[in-house]
Amino acid sequence: MSVIVLKRVYDISSPNDGCRVLVDRLWPRGLSKENAGLNEWEKDLAPSTELRLWFHHSFELWTEFSEKYRKELHEADLGRDFLKRHKDQEKITLLYAAKDEEHCHAIILKEYLETIK
Numbered sequence: 001m002s003v004i005v006l007k008r009v010y011d012i013s014s015p016n017d018g019c020r021v022l023v024d025r026l027w028p029r030g031l032s033k034e035n036a037g038l039n040e041w042e043k044d045l046a047p048s049t050e051l052r053l054w055f056h057h058s059f060e061l062w063t064e065f066s067e068k069y070r071k072e073l074h075e076a077d078l079g080r081d082f083l084k085r086h087k088d089q090e091k092i093t094l095l096y097a098a099k100d101e102e103h104c105h106a107i108i109l110k111e112y113l114e115t116i117k
Helices: 051-057 059-076 076-086 105-115
Strands: 003-007 019-022 092-098
Touching: 019 076, 051 059, 059 076, 059 105, 076 105, 092 105
Parallel strands: 003 092, 019 092
Antiparallel strands: none
């Protein structure tokens, strides 16, 4: 079973990151693909465009956003396939661009993936 950790995509990559997966729907501003150090980009694990635009990083909507995003993840059931494809990875680092590290969709995604392991 893989250990799943979170990290901002702008932070320096490390060999200890394991498999580095960008989980944002949009490419991070100001970051070249060469400097990102990604193993893959999983856009489909990110919130839908509609949900992302509705939330717009509004702290007041965090609880409702969390519920809606969990529902999207559950209904799409992409997490199971993602974990199956990465079953041999010791560590998976989910990368995100958000500045607010406490109200970021990657936190919800990590919790979701850990519940379906």
